[in-house]
Amino acid sequence: MLKLPLAQNAVDRDYLSRESVSAVSDILLQPNVRVLPMLNGEVPTTGVHNGNPELVYFDAERIASYENLIYLGKSELETDYVSYGAPILLAILNRDLVAELGLDEFEWHGLRKTGAGLNPLDAGVYTQALAINNWHQSHQFCPRCGSATEIIKAGWSRKCLADGQEIFPRTDPAIIVGVIDQQERILLGSQGSWGENRWSILAGFVEAGESLQAAVIREMYEEAGVRVTNPRYLGSQAWPFPASLMVGFFADLDPDHPDIEAVPDGIEIERLRWFSRAEIEAEADRLYLPSRLSISRAIIEHWFGAEIVCATDREGL
Known part of the structure; x- marks a missing residue:
């Protein structure tokens, strides 16, 4: 874990x-x-x-x-x-x-x-x-009727002042996935708003009525056009920006579709690249990987097999 x-x-x-x-x-x-x-x-x-x-x-x-x-x-x-x-x-x-x-x-x-x-x-x-x-x-106002709410239960609930409806804190689950191909490379993506050489693994919110494993398969296809199998749970942590729970997985590139090209969706992801461990090591000084606070960095380093000292660390980002 x-x-x-x-x-x-x-x-x-x-x-x-x-x-x-x-x-x-x-x-x-x-x-x-x-x-x-x-x-x-x-x-x-x-x-x-x-x-x-x-x-x-x-x-x-x-x-x-x-x-x-x-x-x-x-x-x-x-x-x-x-x-x-x-x-x-x-x-x-x-x-x-x-x-x-x-x-x-x-x-x-x-x-x-x-x-x-x-x-x-x-x-x-x-x-x-x-x-x-x-x-x-x-949640200062009731999501059902729009009336003001007040804090109750030592701050862990709010009550609508109009109809007494009790409202509880919610968490939005999101999956975040290290996709691994048959050559043991990891798939990293970059958003259009990011700077040069900034990369991360892919993630997305779990939809209504969806399991975590199903979200892994769907999101990887939607964001990168790749089919994955064998989602494996790695760990989770809260990400209160504002209210997410990041659930980490490895998943394998589907061996029945090994030649499918990874294609960014052009909306959330602008660039995709498969990285080998040797490439990560050789380019570490120029790579901007996620900060050590994030589960993304932990998953990348878990795949790599050691701590990676990259441009993010050197510049204190």
Whole structure:
């Protein structure tokens, strides 16, 4: 199974505690409670410039004047900022509140910049926090009738103020696939908006009523014109940009159609190329592969058999 940065988790989500109407109030009474503030998807972070990022959590007294706190769960790891078993709350702030609370003295960074280097607690907390933040931002109104909604169940549900309809966070599954041919080459694609020599494996959303395996076969044909067989699950990780779950696979080029030319769809994919391991090694200094935060990079390196140091790493992208 792949080791993926955003699949790390050291948080007990403590589902049953959310059900209480007074859940957040009760949690705030606990002496070791920690609060993570968020502004436009970014959080206070230390150690970014020396390659050891760590989230900054605060005492409840400093943040808890802000209502609509969201309960993320209990820490299963001890860090410099969080004790083992400490309940963790998310506070979604605006810029005025950040200034009012004196938090503008800290450096604020996004998950794309810091995620690959976070410890399991911080990676799990930030991934969860960003996903639930994105959901709240896009569900202020009822999708059925358009009326305003309010937060309930410690931030893990919203209720329509008109008809009482309860709305829950959703995740959009997407498959991402390393297609391998009979020569053990991997198929990489490039979008038209990408720069020169930027490549990744192919991906797509799972459609309604579709299995993951069926999505692998359909998407590879739609995006690259290739027939694949034998989808093999490699791992998954949340991708909260805004609400995806990336599910990784290998799949084989169909041996009954080995001579079919890979043709980009011209909509999502503009260029396609089969890469051998020798070509990846020879061209690594010029190749822009996905960042180490992504499952795509992990799948490519799993096929390659070792870590690849490429232009993406050299330029800190």
